[in-house]
Amino acid sequence: DTEVTQTPKHLVMGMTNKKSLKCEQHMGHRAMYWYKQKAKKPPELMFVYSYEKLSINESVPSRFSPECPNSSLLNLHLHALQPEDSALYLCASSQRFSGLVNTEAFFGQGTRLTVV
């Protein structure tokens, strides 16, 4: 299984709603990521988890709250979002970084989020 699976594929939410995005991988990868991608822009790193611990938070607003319940799952909890948060949210995973060597990131298909 070389897939990263994200659910839901599409999500429309109001500014007062609370929702969660889910990401799952069964490749044994110990590094998992959330990226945000706006139209015609590159993926922009939000969070990095290494061994289920938050390693990097790229100064993301607190209305985005990540969670890594176990080595296969990554969630992104959303609350009180703004219309400008509408974007494609991509999850990715890669092997644990070892020997100071990076490895390929496998991306999920993404959740297309629209905040109304």
Add this chain to the structure above:
Amino acid sequence: GENVEQHPSTLSVQEGDSAVIKCTYSDSASNYFPWYKQELGKRPQLIIDIRSNVGEKKDQRIAVTLNKTAKHFSLHITETQPEDSAVYFCAASIIWVYTNAGKSTFGDGTTLTVKP
């Protein structure tokens, strides 16, 4: 932090011609340079990567070169086909030793159009 510049932003070639996309990076500690292809509405997918201890790598019609001294790397696609049309992103990756986690900084992307 790392800064990655990618050129050109758009590239149009005739089928069968070659395409070259260039990226520069700023942080000499970056040690991994992947290239991703993203078709409209789909996830980024790795097409080739190169590590900092290698100068060139080739995979069928795709090749990547790295000049660490000049801090630039390039993607070369030969014998282009219409299905090569997509957005291509370069990235420079670095390990943050104190977290044992890695971070990729993406270029802004190149929209490649291959005309039949």
